[in-house]
Amino acid sequence: MVQRLMLLIAMLALIAVPAMAQDDEKPTIAMMNFGYSAGQTLATKGAFDVLQAYGYFNEEERAVLDEGDDLVGENINVLWRNAGSDTPTANLMVEDALDRGVDAMLIVTTQVTQIAVNATRDLEDPPAIMFSLVGSPYFAGIADAPCIKPSHVGGSQYHLPYAESVAVMQLWNPDIQVIGIIVAPGEPISVSGARSLQRAAENLGMTVEIATVVTLSDLNLATEALVNRGVEALINPISSIILSGTSLLSTLTAEYGIPLFGIFPYHAYNGATVAAGFNNVYGEGVIQGRMLVAHMNGDIDISEISINRTEDFGIAINLDSAKEQGVEIPESLLAMADFVIEDGVSSAGATRELPEVVTTLPDMPIEERRAADLAILETLRCTPEMIAEQRAEIEDTWAEEDD
Secondary structure, eight states: OHHHHHHHHHHHHHHHSOOOOOBTTBOEEEEEESSOOHHHHHHHHHHHHHHHHTTSSOHHHHHHHHTTOOEEOSSOEEEEEEOTTOHHHHHHHHHHHHHTTOSEEEEESHHHHHHHHHHHTTOSSOOEEEEEEESOTTTTTSOSSSSSSOTTEEEEEEOOOHHHHHHHHHHHOTTOOEEEEEEOTTOHHHHHHHHHHHHHHHHTTOEEEEEEOSSGGGHHHHHHHHHHTTOSOEEOOOOHHHHHHHHHHHHHHHHHTOOEEESSGGGGGGTOSEEEEEOOHHHHHHHHHHHHHHHHTTSOOGGGBOOEEEOOEEEEEEHHHHHHHTOOOOHHHHTTOSEEEETTEESSSOOSSSOSSOOSOOOOOHHHHHHHHHHHHHTTBOOHHHHHHHHHHHHHHHHHHHO
């Protein structure tokens, strides 16, 4: 009942907000998130920090955005949308943004990016799309290769180092034999992530047990089933269900006395015992913001810029979760951590709201910032050679599949 009520409120909000006046000299953008999580908050903050650094909104206007409200600003209009992890609502908010004639979409997460790209793929004059927090843009059908993509689409792919994440489980317990994975079959990032985790674990000699979930309410039974199959720890691919259910999983694993491993360090603040994996979610939003600013300033043609790929590994440990689960953390693993949470407090300044160590832009003059940002974007420029090579790789893959 609560979920239905929240969905109704979200749908009414989309209808009730008055249309923003279109101004040829003042861009209108849509910031769209699939759900609520620390990762999505970090990525959104990164993008908004860049826009603010370039003067697109002031402190007072930023405060409006930080409250999750739409902005009719002096230099830019922003439609602020969140689907509440509900796919029908995500479809509605993309349609709403297109109906309002937005100039660009800043999109966080795979699900909404898929919807937006599919909705705009055949439009004659689509808005620019810049995405972040997308782990598998090619598996998800958003693009075929970094330079083989819809001409109005750009963004950043975070690289999840699955093999390194699984290897940390052996650093915790060199004798670990059986691990559990919970998969959401309806989410491509979860399916592809589960395959990668399973492959990495089996390469290290572990046995993998898998359970599937469709909704958050399935997590209890899935965890119980895996424990009954003798798993010694859980590690799960990213999905909207896992993002919203990590705290519940922390409670469940405490009941069964096994650790919960996460694949983003910020998962430690959600209750994961050890979280090892991609460690620059804030930076993904920064890249997204750079692309948008350069696009709006006419400094780049988004069709000529490849999809960025970021690799950044880190480890965080939640000693509070470990204590509740009765799990010992070796000193050698503690020494490797970027931050450790004990009694609810981080050792390196990370907070529950902003659970990474770096969550602000470096202070610099705007011209220096612009030069630095354009230099970074220039490294992403697609060349004819890159395009030809990527097309050849795609054709080779198709040929192998036909065989």
